[in-house]
Amino acid sequence: METMLNAFLAPLGETYFQKALIGGSIVAIVSAVVGCLVVLRRMAFLGDALSHAMIAGVAGGYLVMKLLFGYEAHAPGMLLGSLLSAIITVALIGFVSKVSRVKEDTAIGIMYTGVFALGVVVVSIFRHYIHIDLMHFIMGDVLGVADADLWTSAFVAATVLSIIILFFRHFQITTFDPVMAASIGLPVLLIDYLLTTCVSLVVVSAVSMVGVILVVGLLITPAATAYLLSDRLDRMMLLSAFFGFTSVVGGLYLCVWLDSAGGGAIMLFCTLQFLVVLIFAPRYGMLSRWLRLRRMVPQQVIEDVLTTVLRYEKATPKAIISKYVDEGSRLSKVLKQMVEDSLLKEEGSSYLLTENGEKEAKQVLRAHRLWEAYLESIGAPEQDWHTTAHHLEHMREEETVDYLSEVLGKPKQDPHGQKIPGKTNDE
Amino acid sequence: MTTNNIAVEVRNLTVSYHSKPALLDVSVAIEKDKLVGVIGPNGAGKSTFIKAILGFVRPDVGQVMIKGQDVQNAKGQVAYVPQRGAVDWDFPITVKEVALMGRYQRIPWYRNPNKSDREAAMEALSMVRMSEFADRQIGQLSGGQQQRVFLARALAQGSDILLLDEPFAGVDAATERAILDVLERAKAAGKTLVVVHHDLVTAAEYFDKLILIKQRMFAYGPPSAVLREDLLSEVYEGKLRIFAEVLKKESV
Numbered sequence: 061m062e063t064m065l066n067a068f069l070a071p072l073g074e075t076y077f078q079k080a081l082i083g084g085s086i087v088a089i090v091s092a093v094v095g096c097l098v099v100l101r102r103m104a105f106l107g108d109a110l111s112h113a114m115i116a117g118v119a120g121g122y123l124v125m126k127l128l129f130g131y132e133a134h135a136p137g138m139l140l141g142s143l144l145s146a147i148i149t150v151a152l153i154g155f156v157s158k159v160s161r162v163k164e165d166t167a168i169g170i171m172y173t174g175v176f177a178l179g180v181v182v183v184s185i186f187r188h189y190i191h192i193d194l195m196h197f198i199m200g201d202v203l204g205v206a207d208a209d210l211w212t213s214a215f216v217a218a219t220v221l222s223i224i225i226l227f228f229r230h231f232q233i234t235t236f237d238p239v240m241a242a243s244i245g246l247p248v249l250l251i252d253y254l255l256t257t258c259v260s261l262v263v264v265s266a267v268s269m270v271g272v273i274l275v276v277g278l279l280i281t282p283a284a285t286a287y288l289l290s291d292r293l294d295r296m297m298l299l300s301a302f303f304g305f306t307s308v309v310g311g312l313y314l315c316v317w318l319d320s321a322g323g324g325a326i327m328l329f330c331t332l333q334f335l336v337v338l339i340f341a342p343r344y345g346m347l348s349r350w351l352r353l354r355r356m357v358p359q360q361v362i363e364d365v366l367t368t369v370l371r372y373e374k375a376t377p378k379a380i381i382s383k384y385v386d387e388g389s390r391l392s393k394v395l396k397q398m399v400e401d402s403l404l405k406e407e408g409s410s411y412l413l414t415e416n417g418e419k420e421a422k423q424v425l426r427a428h429r430l431w432e433a434y435l436e437s438i439g440a441p442e443q444d445w446h447t448t449a450h451h452l453e454h455m456r457e458e459e460t461v462d463y464l465s466e467v468l469g470k471p472k473q474d475p476h477g478q479k480i481p482g483k484t485n486d487e
Numbered sequence: 488m489t490t491n492n493i494a495v496e497v498r499n500l501t502v503s504y505h506s507k508p509a510l511l512d513v514s515v516a517i518e519k520d521k522l523v524g525v526i527g528p529n530g531a532g533k534s535t536f537i538k539a540i541l542g543f544v545r546p547d548v549g550q551v552m553i554k555g556q557d558v559q560n561a562k563g564q565v566a567y568v569p570q571r572g573a574v575d576w577d578f579p580i581t582v583k584e585v586a587l588m589g590r591y592q593r594i595p596w597y598r599n600p601n602k603s604d605r606e607a608a609m610e611a612l613s614m615v616r617m618s619e620f621a622d623r624q625i626g627q628l629s630g631g632q633q634q635r636v637f638l639a640r641a642l643a644q645g646s647d648i649l650l651l652d653e654p655f656a657g658v659d660a661a662t663e664r665a666i667l668d669v670l671e672r673a674k675a676a677g678k679t680l681v682v683v684h685h686d687l688v689t690a691a692e693y694f695d696k697l698i699l700i701k702q703r704m705f706a707y708g709p710p711s712a713v714l715r716e717d718l719l720s721e722v723y724e725g726k727l728r729i730f731a732e733v734l735k736k737e738s739v
Binding site for chain 2: 100130233243245
């Protein structure tokens with residue numbers, strides 16, 4: 061018990077852990093909130109593109125600040141550079157897909173790898189001037205968060221969250237129905253650019269923690285997790301922020317306990333969270349879907365019970381029903397539901413048809429007997445009539461049954477000489 | 488006919504894409520309180536016509552006036568109901584929230600929707616008999632219910648002019664009736680409805696007036712004047728067999 065508690069408390073005393081926790085949470089929360097819009101607008105690939113494109117901007121910002129002003133690794137300069145390169149990349153993507161037949165997904169692929177490559181080449185050419193560790197850039201280093209990074213991400217988070225909260229309705233409507241948004245005079249394009257800028261800002265500040273490769277996960281995975289749990293955008297954003305936060309907390313502990321890479325542990329925890337929700341989500345989860353399918357009583361079984369009770373002509377004990385309707389242990393549930401749906405009445409341990417149930421039952425019987433008559437008319441062997449009709453009787457939309465009746469000359473009796481119930485109950 | 492009787496006026500409108508006219512010299516004056524159908528074959532410029540009324544296209548020549556005002560100064564005066572296929576039905580949004588969107592154009596950016604906005608949204612929902620579904624996510628509704636929610640949003644906008652893009656596409660006959668019923672009640676409440684429609688067979692029955700376009704304006708008037716064999720065969724070349732049936736139905 062003591063060691064358990066200690067496993068949780070000990071890392072909290074370490075400065076590097078505290079910084080990672082604070083920095084990571086800030087970044088994760090704001091990415092998760094913006095990520096909701098990214099997920100709903102199907103821009104996930106764009107997040108990936110932005111993160112790759114920024115290396116060129118980081119290198120550019122570094123170079124300019126160093127060569128012109130003599131600052132070494134000037135953080136705001138690099139931030140501005142990455143933002144610029146992100147925006148240029150987005151503009152290039154839009155340009156290529158507009159002027160050529162190349163579609164947007166391909167344009168994204170071309171431009172982000174191109175700009176990323178440019179960044180890598182620049183960094184390696186100027187390796188004597190700029191000290192950027194490419195591995196750090198690609199993998200991130202959440203455990204080595206510098207104070208400057210912490211401040212930058214806090215500033216970015218505050219800005220982006222304020223924008224999202226202030227313009228929540230604008231983002232909601234332009235995402236959901238851009239045509240209507242334009243029709244009421246909202247500047248849709250401007251709002252799109254504003255969102256892209258927010259995504260770029262978030263991505264840029266998150267890269268130093270989890271790296272280029274994982275940042276898109278931080279953007280979309282918590283949002284997708286929340287998407288499975290909520291039916292309102294504001295709640296989705298809150299939940300998403302929560303999942304972003306728990307990913308960082310869970311991931312950091314994982315990383316300390318397993319002595320693994322920080323960014324990797326965070327994203328792994330985040331993905332596991334998603335998988336758990338995917339399985340257990342109350343409405344959109346796999347388990348509930350499976351249960352719903354299982355719980356659904358097939359219409360055929362209901363119809364079989366109805367005709368059994370109708371043919372028995374008096375209160376029918378469950379034992380009799382189960383002889384004709386082979387449903388095993390599920391029968392009790394079926395009967396219970398039919399009582400709830402007021403198709404059956406319970407009388408002691410026997411069942412009677414309600415008025416509604418009788419109407420339904422007669423229509424099934426009508427279909428059954430018409431199908432039998434039809435089978436006779438096409439020359440099917442007599443011993444098959446009943447079993448085949450028993451299967452066919454569930455095909456009983458009005459048009460089908462009317463057609464049968466018509467084509468058979470509106471018979472009053474089936475081949476066994478039994479009365480075929482009319483379309484309405486009084487016939 | 489005085490101008491204040493006119494809801495939407497299109498004057499000599501020509502819109503082109505890459506030097507090909509999508510609309511050519513289209514002029515029409517749609518009167519208030521009418522249920523008007525817009526018909527024409529695929530690629531006839533129906534969607535450009537919608538965009539023009541919403542003020543989304545830059546005309547090469549001509550003007551679109553909404554209640555006597557240039558369309559560019561009349562943003563929000565025409566409420567748009569999208570095609571069912573154009574909506575993301577998995578979007579995390581409830582029926583109530585969609586209806587509330589109709590009020591967004593009146594809410595300044597710095598304040599939240601207030602009680603009267605919410606009441607207006609609920610009132611619009613009750614007009615289309617969807618109040619009891621207010622808290623449902625929109626994907627959990629049937630096709631007809633979904634269409635009604637978007638109608639409620641248009642009603643909540645408070646515009647007198649509603650523009651509907653194929654509201655009857657992909658719904659069954661009973662649903663079609665239910666939607667038509669709502670449209671007629673909106674008309675009775677003093678709305679002008681412009682509806683893009685693809686089914687010639689029902690066009691005569693549903694609408695007060697029809698607009699027949701294929702790039703240029705072929706006819707505007709009551710169905711009997713528009714659904715004429717000569718006009719239809721000119722617009723829908725080579726599909727005469729269908730018209731023969733339509734026209735036969737008409738004359739009955």
